[in-house]
Amino acid sequence: MSGLVVVGAGPVGLTAGLAALSRGTPVTVLEAEPPTRVRPGSRAIFVHQASLRTFERLRPGLGRQLAADGLVWSTRRTLWAGRQVYARTYGRRPAADLPPFTSLPQTLLEERLRRAYEEAGGRIVWNTPVTGVDPGPDGVRVRTADGGGTDASHVVAADGARSAVRRSLGIPLAGTTSGSDFVVVDVADAAHPLPPERVFHYRHPGVGGRNVLLVPFRGGWRVDLQCADEEEAADFAGDPDGWLADVLPGHEVTWVSRYRFHQRVAERLVDGRHRVLLAGEAAHLFPPFGARGMNSGIADAVAAVDAVADGDVGRYDRERRAAAWQNCRAAGAACAHLLARGRRDRLRQRGAALLAPFWEPAGRWLDSAPFGPPLRKVRY
Numbered sequence: 001m002s003g004l005v006v007v008g009a010g011p012v013g014l015t016a017g018l019a020a021l022s023r024g025t026p027v028t029v030l031e032a033e034p035p036t037r038v039r040p041g042s043r044a045i046f047v048h049q050a051s052l053r054t055f056e057r058l059r060p061g062l063g064r065q066l067a068a069d070g071l072v073w074s075t076r077r078t079l080w081a082g083r084q085v086y087a088r089t090y091g092r093r094p095a096a097d098l099p100p101f102t103s104l105p106q107t108l109l110e111e112r113l114r115r116a117y118e119e120a121g122g123r124i125v126w127n128t129p130v131t132g133v134d135p136g137p138d139g140v141r142v143r144t145a146d147g148g149g150t151d152a153s154h155v156v157a158a159d160g161a162r163s164a165v166r167r168s169l170g171i172p173l174a175g176t177t178s179g180s181d182f183v184v185v186d187v188a189d190a191a192h193p194l195p196p197e198r199v200f201h202y203r204h205p206g207v208g209g210r211n212v213l214l215v216p217f218r219g220g221w222r223v224d225l226q227c228a229d230e231e232e233a234a235d236f237a238g239d240p241d242g243w244l245a246d247v248l249p250g251h252e253v254t255w256v257s258r259y260r261f262h263q264r265v266a267e268r269l270v271d272g273r274h275r276v277l278l279a280g281e282a283a284h285l286f287p288p289f290g291a292r293g294m295n296s297g298i299a300d301a302v303a304a305v306d307a308v309a310d311g312d313v314g315r316y317d318r319e320r321r322a323a324a325w326q327n328c329r330a331a332g333a334a335c336a337h338l339l340a341r342g343r344r345d346r347l348r349q350r351g352a353a354l355l356a357p358f359w360e361p362a363g364r365w366l367d368s369a370p371f372g373p374p375l376r377k378v379r380y
């Protein structure tokens with residue numbers, strides 16, 4: 001095999017596959033799991049406009065289809081101790097434009113990407129865990145768990161946070177992990193659904209003054225509860241019905257998980273011979289606030305395929321590593337805001353909450369700070 005091999009059929013690997021096909025580059029995706037797998041939970045629900053545009057460009061109609069599949073809300077609310085202090089409703093947009101985002105479960109996004117990739121003639125080899133790669137001067141040998149392997153000109157490793165490819169290259173992740181834990185709960189739409197609005201609660205009285213984010217997506221709601229530590233998160237995750245009734249009454253729990261805030265980037269995004277390119281969570285881990293993880297992985301995938309086609313893999317390492325660190329810093333700012341560990345940070349938040357009902361900038365700051373600096377200031 002002399003073409004491109006993509007490891008992993010997650011959102012990033014499938015985007016790399018679509019990008020390769022759109023350039024006429026022969027490509028094969030190797031996936032560890034079977035085609036019948038069930039991926040749990042909503043996970044990355046927020047697809048930015050830039051990603052929709054990418055999909056539309058790679059496969060005309062796909063961005064629009066995803067936009068229509070998802071949910072687009074126009075109101076954001078911020079509450080402090082149960083009382084609304086800020087709300088913003090955006091005007092209608094021209095129907096011909098792609099929306100600023102769409103909110104849909106990652107499973108649905110993956111299903112659509114997979115279908116688009118296969119319809120475009122792409123091939124996925126399922127049940128094929130990759131155990132490592134051996135880059136050489138003329139190509140790269142991809143080793144698989146069955147003891148065999150395949151040869152490729154280049155590899156895009158999109159095999160997720162525990163990337164076997166990254167480990168086989170001995171590339172460590174630099175960065176930090178915060179000590180705070182989040183519980184994430186998916187709930188199904190109730191018989192009488194609430195209006196689809198993004199709501200951020202500072203110090204929700206129903207959960208002992210913890211911060212809670214509510215985000216609607218097509219078919220349900222995603223609830224993120226901020227906890228002090230692992231133990232507390234385990235308690236809340238163990239009994240979601242016990243507290244959810246106070247946060248989102250009348251909804252049925254469909255998935256519960258926990259996560260930590262990681263701000264980590266691989267020390268190099270390419271191997272020494274410029275044959276293997278790490279993309280998505282194989283290359284970096286960000287906190288989910290700000291929806292940078294998957295969206296930046298989609299940008300990685302396209303940049304990786306472009307860099308291979310242009311014969312400038314070094315550019316990929318420079319540009320996407322810089323983008324990953326920018327995302328880390330932005331996510332770090334969001335993380336520091338949410339944790340509000342210092343007295344000054346807490347006073348600032350409280351002051352903004354007092355001012356917000358009367359002074360729009362305070363409300364806007366309180367509303368947007370948990371998501372980090374605006375994306376127009378951060379390349380993702």
Ligand SMILES: Cc1cc2nc3c(=O)[nH]c(=O)nc-3n(C[C@H](O)[C@H](O)[C@H](O)COP(=O)(O)OP(=O)(O)OC[C@H]3O[C@@H](n4cnc5c(N)ncnc54)[C@H](O)[C@@H]3O)c2cc1C
Pocket residue numbers: 007008009010011012013030031032033043044045046106128129130131158159160161163164165184257258259279280281282288289291292293294295297
């Ligand atoms: C609880 C939770 C909540 C999240 N919330 C958000 C959020 O709100 N916003 C956000 O942006 N992101 C969120 N994420 C992260 C988001 O899910 C990831 O950014 C996204 O899945 C990354 O895509 P990926 O393709 O890089 O990796 P993955 O989705 O992990 O896909 C990797 C693929 O590679 C395959 N694979 C793994 N190892 C091998 C191997 N050795 N050989 C072959 N194939 C292999 C896997 O089976 C999988 O198909 C969340 C994640 C979790 C777990």
